[in-house]
Amino acid sequence: VTQYLPGGTNPDVPRDPGNAGGPDPDHPGHPGPPAPGTGTDLAVQIGLVARGDAAAFDDVFEKVGPAVFGIVLRVIRDPAQSEEVTQEVLLEVWRNASKFDAGRGSAMAWVMMLAHRRAVDRVRSVQKESERERRTASAEVPYDDVIEAVESSLERERVRRCLRSLTNLQRESVTLAYYSGYTYDQVASLLGVPAGTIKTRMRDALIRLRDCLGVV
């Protein structure tokens, strides 16, 4: 009596019947060339996700899952909590896909913003509970960590090279803020530098990174 559409959530979206099987690694019915990792492709898929396309969401997970889990894990450290937060981030992508605006930046930057923000929020709420005792303990040399984690891939090599091009203070500000999730005034007190200086260094560092990485 009722017509069911396996794998989708919006009965109004016309679908290729051959493509209605849910999680399937290659979706012949999807628009756009099968170029894994390209930004526009991800943006198109997030547009489909906004219309309730579960198969497109599966693709989005494949593309952003490792990056989201990686940064969440780096900030939070605890694998079980990181898994929870990764799930929250992906669910937020699902819920708010319609809010993504390609005119304001790349799809990957949008997803990574959600991921980093949630990871940082989680760390700070935990910190609030257990006070700041572990602050110094976890202020281990993050740059070495990054170097260690950064492996052979071209992209990682490039990021590593660009991080090296920063001044020491810029690099430490960025790694403590982005990879360890500290606020600028926490970074300032860890490094024994005035907060105003750290704020400026952070902005200078990101501008330099942006130019070094060739971000459009």
Add this chain to the structure above:
Amino acid sequence: MKLGLGKRRTIAARDAHTLAGAYAMDAISERDRARFEQHLAGCQECTREIASLREATARLGTATAVTPPAGLKGRVMAAAAMTRQQPPAAAEPDAPARADATVRAGAWFRSLAWPGRAAVAVAAAAAVVVLALAVVFGVSNGSIRQQLSQAQASSQQIAAVLTAHDAQMMTGPVAGGGTATIVMSHSQHALVFTAAGLRALPASRGYELWLIGPAGTRPVGMLPAGSQGMTGPVIAAGLRVGDHLALTAGPAGGTSQPTAPMMLDVAL
């Protein structure tokens, strides 16, 4: 007065400018973040700069990519299947509102933490389900834990279905109004049923679920009364190959055979 206001604006703008780097790395307190976003709303140049810095921080992030644990994708897909999506912004997209929603969601997820959860893997799976269900059904924070303890067995069953390797989601309209979503797993011999926007029935009548197939007609049970337009989740165990899922509207006490007209009939 005018002078004072102007001076404050200048300071705010200059301050905001230097905060761009910290903001793009989420290295500011929640209060500063909200204040900075207010400033962003009226400063196109700042918005552009933040966007370009966000591209750079995203690259710092993607450089640390790690393969997620097996099973995470299944849980995410299953939770998404039970999570209502936000409609597009009606008028102009306003950043503060979005940030506010994010903060509230964050606080909400945190409120689900309870002692000893991490110790039991299955509880984590149940939490995933409760998360998803609470998103769908808008359950208030206080009642989530209560519901969890009341329906622990049922949420474990639900978790088993949602995280099954062969979990399949289906969704479609209900005759008479509403949308049903089904996640089923033949390996678990069960399905999870939820519905949105079912037409309200008089107290004397209720919705009843059935499994109908080669093994006969089995009543699954009456659907619980809806809350904020959402009904369920209901677990239907004993699923067999060749079954249909049917929904009828009949006497509130239930019937032994589905005599009322079918509101829904899905081949599983």
